[in-house]
Amino acid sequence: MNELPQQLANGLILGAMYGLIAIGYTMVYGIVQLINFAHGEIFMIGGFGALTVYLVLPDGFSLAAAIPLMIIGGMICSVAVGTAAERFAYRPLRGAPRLAPLITAIGLSIFLQQAVWKWYPDAKKDRSFPQFDGEPLSILGANIQRGSLFVLIAAPLCMLALGLFVNKTRSGRGMQATAQDPDTAKLMGVNTDRIIVMAFAIGAAFAAIAAVGYGLHNGQVGFKMGFILGLKAFTAAVLGGIGNIYGAMLGGLVLGVAESLATGYIGDIPGMELFGGGAWKDVWAFTLLILVLLLRPQGLLGERVADRA
Amino acid sequence: MRNRSLLILTTVLTTGALTLTACGSRDEGKGGGDGGKTTVVIGVDAPLTGDLSALGLGIKNSADLAVKTANKEGTVEGVEFKLEATDDQAQPQVGQQNAQKFISNDEVLGVVGPLNSNVSQSMQKPFNDAGLVQVSPANTGTELTQGDGWKTGDRKRPFKTFFRTATTDQVQGDFAAKYLYNKAKIKKVYLIDDQKTYGAGLAASFKDTFTQLGGKIVDSDHINPEDRDFNAVATKVKNSKAEAVYYGGEYPAAGPLSQQIKDSGAKIPLMGGDGIYSADFIKLNKKAAGDLATSVGKPVELLDSAKTFIKNYKAAGYKDAYEAYGGGTYDATWSIIEAVKIAVEENDGKLPENGRAAVLEAMSKVKFEGVTGNVSFDEYGDTTNTMMTAYQVDGKAWKPEFSGAYKPE
Numbered sequence: 150m151n152e153l154p155q156q157l158a159n160g161l162i163l164g165a166m167y168g169l170i171a172i173g174y175t176m177v178y179g180i181v182q183l184i185n186f187a188h189g190e191i192f193m194i195g196g197f198g199a200l201t202v203y204l205v206l207p208d209g210f211s212l213a214a215a216i217p218l219m220i221i222g223g224m225i226c227s228v229a230v231g232t233a234a235e236r237f238a239y240r241p242l243r244g245a246p247r248l249a250p251l252i253t254a255i256g257l258s259i260f261l262q263q264a265v266w267k268w269y270p271d272a273k274k275d276r277s278f279p280q281f282d283g284e285p286l287s288i289l290g291a292n293i294q295r296g297s298l299f300v301l302i303a304a305p306l307c308m309l310a311l312g313l314f315v316n317k318t319r320s321g322r323g324m325q326a327t328a329q330d331p332d333t334a335k336l337m338g339v340n341t342d343r344i345i346v347m348a349f350a351i352g353a354a355f356a357a358i359a360a361v362g363y364g365l366h367n368g369q370v371g372f373k374m375g376f377i378l379g380l381k382a383f384t385a386a387v388l389g390g391i392g393n394i395y396g397a398m399l400g401g402l403v404l405g406v407a408e409s410l411a412t413g414y415i416g417d418i419p420g421m422e423l424f425g426g427g428a429w430k431d432v433w434a435f436t437l438l439i440l441v442l443l444l445r446p447q448g449l450l451g452e453r454v455a456d457r458a
Numbered sequence: 459m460r461n462r463s464l465l466i467l468t469t470v471l472t473t474g475a476l477t478l479t480a481c482g483s484r485d486e487g488k489g490g491g492d493g494g495k496t497t498v499v500i501g502v503d504a505p506l507t508g509d510l511s512a513l514g515l516g517i518k519n520s521a522d523l524a525v526k527t528a529n530k531e532g533t534v535e536g537v538e539f540k541l542e543a544t545d546d547q548a549q550p551q552v553g554q555q556n557a558q559k560f561i562s563n564d565e566v567l568g569v570v571g572p573l574n575s576n577v578s579q580s581m582q583k584p585f586n587d588a589g590l591v592q593v594s595p596a597n598t599g600t601e602l603t604q605g606d607g608w609k610t611g612d613r614k615r616p617f618k619t620f621f622r623t624a625t626t627d628q629v630q631g632d633f634a635a636k637y638l639y640n641k642a643k644i645k646k647v648y649l650i651d652d653q654k655t656y657g658a659g660l661a662a663s664f665k666d667t668f669t670q671l672g673g674k675i676v677d678s679d680h681i682n683p684e685d686r687d688f689n690a691v692a693t694k695v696k697n698s699k700a701e702a703v704y705y706g707g708e709y710p711a712a713g714p715l716s717q718q719i720k721d722s723g724a725k726i727p728l729m730g731g732d733g734i735y736s737a738d739f740i741k742l743n744k745k746a747a748g749d750l751a752t753s754v755g756k757p758v759e760l761l762d763s764a765k766t767f768i769k770n771y772k773a774a775g776y777k778d779a780y781e782a783y784g785g786g787t788y789d790a791t792w793s794i795i796e797a798v799k800i801a802v803e804e805n806d807g808k809l810p811e812n813g814r815a816a817v818l819e820a821m822s823k824v825k826f827e828g829v830t831g832n833v834s835f836d837e838y839g840d841t842t843n844t845m846m847t848a849y850q851v852d853g854k855a856w857k858p859e860f861s862g863a864y865k866p867e
Contacts, residue, residue, distance in 0.1 A: 159689035412690035428680035
């Protein structure tokens with residue numbers, strides 16, 4: 150039986166999730182050249198925010214109706230934490246050498262993980278997340294869980310909305326200007342501080358959507374879930390060309406599909422039996438990243454950044 | 459100026475974050491020392507936080523119950539036992555730090571735990587060097603007691619201080635293979651493990667017996683236990699036409715793995731070892747029905763010897779269930795208490811000067827009727843009780859299916 154459609158679908162679901170998180174890395178990097186390593190934890194907090202909303206809703210409330218509320222709840226939590234992080238952890242260090250905010254980000258990431266671990270009820274182990282009942286849907290030869298459809302639908306919608314925002318609105322153009330040259334943008338009357346907060350907020354909101362998708366797809370959320378996924382999303386952002394929002398989504402999809410296909414097929418190549426399967430998928434994903442960066446150092450859709458400094 | 463105060467705030471937050479991770483939570487066992495009594499501390503080390511805390515808290519509480527019972531009944535005259543619990547977060551490095559902490563406390567005469575075989579590997583040597591007895595209720599890695607050469611028949615005990623009330627992966631994998639092949643009539647299995655000491659060892663031992671019996675391993679795979687998306691592997695399982703999956707690993711990954719395999723359309727059971735025999739496996743897996751697990755000993759609920767344990771555990775009002783290792787932990791703790799008793803009796807009713815050496819020597823003489831059956835240790839430090847039980851998920855709970863003792867060929 151041909152398992153290619155199924156493996157592609159698995160990869161796209163995973164990739165859409167990576168892409169949504171990668172947006173947060175790429176926007177912040179594009180504007181302030183900061184790698185916000187706490188972004189994985191902001192994603193995790195979005196998941197717990199959504200779970201909290203579900204738990205406070207009365208019993209018998211249908212999951213489909215609860216999802217918009219859960220997204221809003223998740224976004225409120227993640228955006229609050231994301232903008233607070235910007236205000237209190239990163240803004241004071243804006244003029245500091247690059248390493249200072251980077252280390253702050255790592256410290257913040259550990260702090261957020263431990264805070265959820267300590268104070269969220271019963272979060273010391275994975276908590277189960279609501280899931281849709283019913284048989285999986287068969288689409289083009291692939292079985293797709295009802296819950297997994299969410300991220301497949303949400304990702305393109307989010308990209309469309311973001312594209313419109315960046316290109317058509319005043320704030321979006323301000324964002325582009327700040328990314329190109331923050332000092333000149335300031336001289337032209339762009340409130341760069343506001344733009345930076347906005348970049349953090351949008352990244353956090355997208356992370357919350359990804360977190361709801363993660364919960365519906367995997368049926369659980371845990372305080373550690375942001376670590377590996379954040380790392381993968383960062384990889385996706387680099388793969389697609391850091392600083393480029395479409396690149397982040399493309400990088401996510403490429404990474405997800407590559408992982409899925411590596412798990413499914415590398416082991417079938419004669420002589421490669423030992424290097425296939427789920428344990429080696431990360432190795433292949435990073436091999437791909439290295440190859441892409443060797444051939445296109447700026448990433449798939451990235452612009453040349455060498456002349457920036 | 460404003461910026462400076464924010465900078466300070468940031469520094470404080472970051473420092474706070476680092477401090478939080480540096481000191482895992484620690485729980486001091488309660489129990490006062492009477493004036494005339496000698497205090498003997500029994501350590502217990504298990505993951506009290508994190509993914510595996512359901513099992514770890516059951517271990518801590520059961521050890522606590524054994525210590526309280528011994529104090530109440532005055533099992534060892536003139537000795538007041540005290541429990542000291544540490545959290546290893548299922549990480550070998552943390553486990554080793556905890557081991558050093560127990561070693562540096564002269565009152566500690568024995569340690570119960572840990573849960574994970576790889577954590578145990580990091581604790582064995584320090585305990586051995588210090589001559590401090592360690593009894594694990596849960597480590598099943600065969601090499602822990604029989605050395606790396608056990609597969610080729612070259613059994614050699616690497617650490618004289620290590621004992622366990624759990625049986626070995628060899629026994630467990632063998633039992634699972636025989637159960638699947640002979641009782642469940644399954645001939646084609648897809649083998650998955652998580653590459654950790656416990657999971658890989660269990661899967662290897664399962665594979666040996668299953669292929670010897672004539673069964674076929676249609677394919678095998680390894681997963682990363684930190685992942686939660688196993689759909690790519692699930693798709694391979696479905697297309698392999700396997701009749702069951704055997705998974706060497708623990709429930710945090712096994713739950714979603716089992717569910718995603720069933721979601722992919724393969725209506726086959728997942729079987730695992732005692733690492734998935736937890737109520738949390740069913741909580742994290744909406745399609746757990748039909749899945750199988752093996753665990754050490756007969757089901758605690760069905761044993762006459764365990765009735766008192768269950769009654770006392772409930773009466774003590776612990777918040778968490780005793781889980782898979784409750785009975786084994788009680789027995790492990792009690793074996794240390796018995797060893798202290800032997801040491802005291804042989805020294806005219808006083809705790810010998812060199813308590814650790816005396817307790818270590820007494821361990822080989824320990825023999826008592828425990829929660830899980832007769833408790834005593836063989837020349838490798840393994841339990842002489844090789845009873846195993848296969849469980850199946852029925853509705854929302856594990857139901858015992860079949861029990862049997864391991865018979866070496």
